[in-house]
Amino acid sequence: MSEESSEKSLRAPAKAVPLFSFARVWTIASSTVTQLVRMKTFYFLLAFALIIVGIGNFNIPATPAKELSMIKKVAFGTMDLFAWLFAIISTALLIPRDQEDRTLYTILSKPVRRIEYLFGKLFGVLAVVATSLVAMFVICAIMIYSRETLYVSAEIQAMEANAQYTPEEMQAQVELIRQQGLRPELTVAVLASFLKASVVAAVTIFISTFASSSLFTIIISILVFLIGHAHSLLSNYWTTQTDNIFVIQAVKVIKVIIPNFQLFSFSEGIVQGAPIIAAVLWQMVGLTGGYLIVYVLLSLLVFVDKEF
Amino acid sequence: MSIVLQKVPRTILVLIGLILFGLIRTPFEDNARKGLVDSGMLLPPPGLSAMDQLSQSALMGTLGGLRSLVATYLVLEAYEHFSNKDWEELRNTYNVVVALEPYDESHWVSATWHLGINATANMELDEKLPKFERDRRFKEYAFQGIEFAERGMEQLPESYAIPVQMAEIYREKLEDNCATARVYKNAMDLPGAPGYLRRFYGYFLANCPGSEQEAYDHLIGLYREGRHQHKATLIKEIKNLEKKLDIPWSLRISDPDPDVESMKRRNRPESLPGGLSLPQ
Numbered sequence: 199m200s201e202e203s204s205e206k207s208l209r210a211p212a213k214a215v216p217l218f219s220f221a222r223v224w225t226i227a228s229s230t231v232t233q234l235v236r237m238k239t240f241y242f243l244l245a246f247a248l249i250i251v252g253i254g255n256f257n258i259p260a261t262p263a264k265e266l267s268m269i270k271k272v273a274f275g276t277m278d279l280f281a282w283l284f285a286i287i288s289t290a291l292l293i294p295r296d297q298e299d300r301t302l303y304t305i306l307s308k309p310v311r312r313i314e315y316l317f318g319k320l321f322g323v324l325a326v327v328a329t330s331l332v333a334m335f336v337i338c339a340i341m342i343y344s345r346e347t348l349y350v351s352a353e354i355q356a357m358e359a360n361a362q363y364t365p366e367e368m369q370a371q372v373e374l375i376r377q378q379g380l381r382p383e384l385t386v387a388v389l390a391s392f393l394k395a396s397v398v399a400a401v402t403i404f405i406s407t408f409a410s411s412s413l414f415t416i417i418i419s420i421l422v423f424l425i426g427h428a429h430s431l432l433s434n435y436w437t438t439q440t441d442n443i444f445v446i447q448a449v450k451v452i453k454v455i456i457p458n459f460q461l462f463s464f465s466e467g468i469v470q471g472a473p474i475i476a477a478v479l480w481q482m483v484g485l486t487g488g489y490l491i492v493y494v495l496l497s498l499l500v501f502v503d504k505e506f
Numbered sequence: 507m508s509i510v511l512q513k514v515p516r517t518i519l520v521l522i523g524l525i526l527f528g529l530i531r532t533p534f535e536d537n538a539r540k541g542l543v544d545s546g547m548l549l550p551p552p553g554l555s556a557m558d559q560l561s562q563s564a565l566m567g568t569l570g571g572l573r574s575l576v577a578t579y580l581v582l583e584a585y586e587h588f589s590n591k592d593w594e595e596l597r598n599t600y601n602v603v604v605a606l607e608p609y610d611e612s613h614w615v616s617a618t619w620h621l622g623i624n625a626t627a628n629m630e631l632d633e634k635l636p637k638f639e640r641d642r643r644f645k646e647y648a649f650q651g652i653e654f655a656e657r658g659m660e661q662l663p664e665s666y667a668i669p670v671q672m673a674e675i676y677r678e679k680l681e682d683n684c685a686t687a688r689v690y691k692n693a694m695d696l697p698g699a700p701g702y703l704r705r706f707y708g709y710f711l712a713n714c715p716g717s718e719q720e721a722y723d724h725l726i727g728l729y730r731e732g733r734h735q736h737k738a739t740l741i742k743e744i745k746n747l748e749k750k751l752d753i754p755w756s757l758r759i760s761d762p763d764p765d766v767e768s769m770k771r772r773n774r775p776e777s778l779p780g781g782l783s784l785p786q
């Protein structure tokens with residue numbers, strides 16, 4: 199009887215693996231987060247905090263409003279730099295590390311599709327980038343708010359001591375400082391940095407699927423990032439500086455193949471106080487989504503038949 | 507599909523994918539770019555002239571999406587040039603700064619102020635240079651400051667701070683009342699412009715030969731707005747113009763001449779003999 203039942207179970211068809219499972223992507227993503235945390239990647243936040251404290255206490259020769267604006271620009275610029283650099287380095291390390299540790303073989307021997315693995319890795323990196331950006335924003339916000347409060351109280355004190363300013367004039371001066379202080383729009387600047395870092399991570403994951411080492415991936419990714427930033431600038435330059443048809447065509451090809459990272463640098467304008475246009479912001483979110491999907495699919499094209 | 511995947515090399519397929527995606531996204535990105543630049547969220551690429559002046563590290567920073575960082579560093583460098591009275595370097599540095607951050611009003615104002623006010627003041631005092639050279643450079647720097655302001659006004663037509671700084675050059679350095687009045691006139695109706703600009707326009711127009719009647723009409727209009735406009739300088743200028751234009755006595759303002767009043771106050775003894783003080 200027992201032999202019969204065991205025969206039956208052996209003959210039973212294997213349970214069909216669904217084409218795509220979010221649960222499996224989630225599992226890989228959460229293990230990627232753990233992997234990155236174990237790599238002590240969050241230690242860079244300490245360096246960031248030190249930079250921010252340094253900037254905050256730097257004696258800048260300017261008015262309080264101007265000084266706050268400078269602190270904000272440097273803080274958000276550094277945040278943006280750390281975000282994309284972190285996205286490149288952490289993504290570049292992941293697949294080769296999985297190969298070295300032989301974790302990749304274990305994962306791919308299970309009913310996990312390669313696209314799920316790629317998406318899982320990407321989402322894991324994005325979760326860590328997002329957490330880092332939030333942490334960096336909190337550090338910046340504390341610094342900006344403390345400086346803003348300090349400047350406002352000092353200005354009020356100075357104006358009261360002078361006794362020639364009306365309450366409206368004092369309010370206008372305080373408002374001038376507050377405009378450069380901690381404002382809710384700054385969270386959109388953080389989102390802009392996150393969108394840029396997401397596209398960078400997607401491009402890096404694509405490069406890492408055919409790269410021979412992490413170092414190669416990092417170098418090529420940074421190169422692609424720089425070229426992607428110089429798109430409009432270089433095409434303007436070369437189309438006016440040369441008549442060479444080959445150079446002009448080469449610039450056009452580069453423009454088509456390499457992502458336009460300059461477009462994702464809109465956090466700078468927001469930090470400077472530009473109004474946020476929701477429609478344009480949604481367009482950028484959509485574009486980022488497009489980049490993520492297309493680059494993961496292209497990665498899959500390389501990765502799908504790769505023998506390990 | 508699987509046949510295509512088997513027959514065609516992956517590199518070719520990837521390239522086709524990249525090109526297709528590039529062609530699809532380009533018009534979409536152009537549209538998004540226009541929206542971002544128009545709203546001021548994205549800074550337009552620096553001009554070619556600025557590119558030539560960027561140092562290697564600044565260029566790398568700019569290409570790395572760190573324009574604000576590079577601009578902030580250059581502002582600090584410009585301050586160093588200001589401390590060393592190196593005006594040519596200061597001008598070059600600000601040329602790059604405004605190319606990197608053209609929407610930051612404070613850069614335009616600072617550049618105009620440094621060149622139009624500080625550099626010219628330095629030329630008034632710099633004994634190391636011959637008088638002729640100092641005079642020549644004085645004018646050169648004043649006009650460089652004005653040129654900066656004009657570029658800034660073109661870039662930020664809503665800014666009142668840039669023309670106000672420009673007017674200061676005409677007023678303090680070139681002593682051109684007509685030009686000063688013209689600049690104040692352009693600035694006074696801009697959004698957020700302080701109220702004193704309307705009075706300043708009238709004061710300088712009053713001292714611009716041939717514009718006395720226009721200045722009188724403007725200043726008397728301000729005077730009629732109410733007591734909040736009855737400033738000593740406004741009353742004085744109206745009184746001067748009444749004399750110059752020979753306005754009939756019946757139409758003249760009744761306020762006493764502020765200069766005569768202050769003179770009276772100054773001549774008034776603070777205390778009477780015997781230590782009795784006068785009520786103020």
